[in-house]
Amino acid sequence: MLKISLFLHVISAMLWVGGMLFITLVVAPFLKTMEDEKKRSEIYQVVGKRFRSLGWVAIIVLLVTGPVNLYYMGITPSSLFSPSFYSTSYGMAIGLKISFVFLIVVTSLLHDFWLGPRARTERRYSRLALIFGRGNLIIALIIVILAIFVRAGGI
Numbered sequence: 298m299l300k301i302s303l304f305l306h307v308i309s310a311m312l313w314v315g316g317m318l319f320i321t322l323v324v325a326p327f328l329k330t331m332e333d334e335k336k337r338s339e340i341y342q343v344v345g346k347r348f349r350s351l352g353w354v355a356i357i358v359l360l361v362t363g364p365v366n367l368y369y370m371g372i373t374p375s376s377l378f379s380p381s382f383y384s385t386s387y388g389m390a391i392g393l394k395i396s397f398v399f400l401i402v403v404t405s406l407l408h409d410f411w412l413g414p415r416a417r418t419e420r421r422y423s424r425l426a427l428i429f430g431r432g433n434l435i436i437a438l439i440i441v442i443l444a445i446f447v448r449a450g451g452i
Contacts, residue, residue, distance in 0.1 A: 299370070352405075401437060404433055
């Protein structure tokens with residue numbers, strides 16, 4: 298069961314983080330070359346809505362498989378609430394990863410369901426949506442680094 302859960306976790310992370318990288322490194326630079334601002338906005342909205350749907354499926358899978366993975370790796374809920382667990386290098390890596398996961402879920406909710414829809418009609422929200430989107434990419438990459446630390450035994 299652990300291997301299946303880990304597989305789903307990694308595939309979902311690849312979809313989510315890979316999608317953010319693709320939008321940031323490929324789609325956004327391409328759209329900047331378009332002179333027609335209306336067409337550029339339409340394409341961004343179509344790509345963004347499609348990715349949002351896939352991204353939230355990935356997030357849900359990650360939020361389910363993460364605790365399952367911890368359980369099968371011997372991390373119980375009681376250990377997650379024990380201060381002594383976080384005094385270890387391994388515990389610190391897991392604690393930081395969980396903290397950044399919480400942060401990215403909150404900022405993704407804000408980006409996708411509050412800032413994004415407002416950015417379509419009000420220009421001032423467009424810049425904030427961009428900042429949150431890029432910030433989420435940075436947070437996601439930090440989570441990937443922390444996942445590597447967890448797998449390697451700690452920070």
